[in-house]
Amino acid sequence: MIDFLLLLGFQILIVHFVFPRLGGIKTSTDWMDSLVVVVIFAILNFALRKLLLVVTLGVAGLVYYLTLGIAGLVLNAVILLVISHLYPEKIKMNGFIPAFVGGFILALAGFILGK
Numbered sequence: 641m642i643d644f645l646l647l648l649g650f651q652i653l654i655v656h657f658v659f660p661r662l663g664g665i666k667t668s669t670d671w672m673d674s675l676v677v678v679v680i681f682a683i684l685n686f687a688l689r690k691l692l693l694v695v696t697l698g699v700a701g702l703v704y705y706l707t708l709g710i711a712g713l714v715l716n717a718v719i720l721l722v723i724s725h726l727y728p729e730k731i732k733m734n735g736f737i738p739a740f741v742g743g744f745i746l747a748l749a750g751f752i753l754g755k
Contacts, residue, residue: 662738667732717739
């Protein structure tokens with residue numbers, strides 16, 4: 641549980657401080673907005689990964705490993721694009737490439753913390 645909260649806190653810092661410095665991503669200056677973005681990202685990421693595994697009868701897991709994780713990064717980018725369309729006042733993505741970079745950075749945070 642502490643690992644999850646540490647990851648959430650680290651990702652909130654990334655959304656709040658790193659994302660605005662990336663080209664093509666605009667975020668709100670409110671900490672609660674960063675919290676909302678990260679929590680929705682975590683929920684959608686977990687749910688969509690599990691749903692893909694169940695629907696594809698495990699083939700999605702194989703695709704993930706065969707593409708060396710690129711499929712997971714694309715899923716992260718799609719999730720960030722969905723969040724930016726649902727909550728444009730909290731985060732705004734100007735295309736797929738900034739979303740991909742943002743998803744990569746959030747995945748890197750999970751990798752650094754061992755999640």
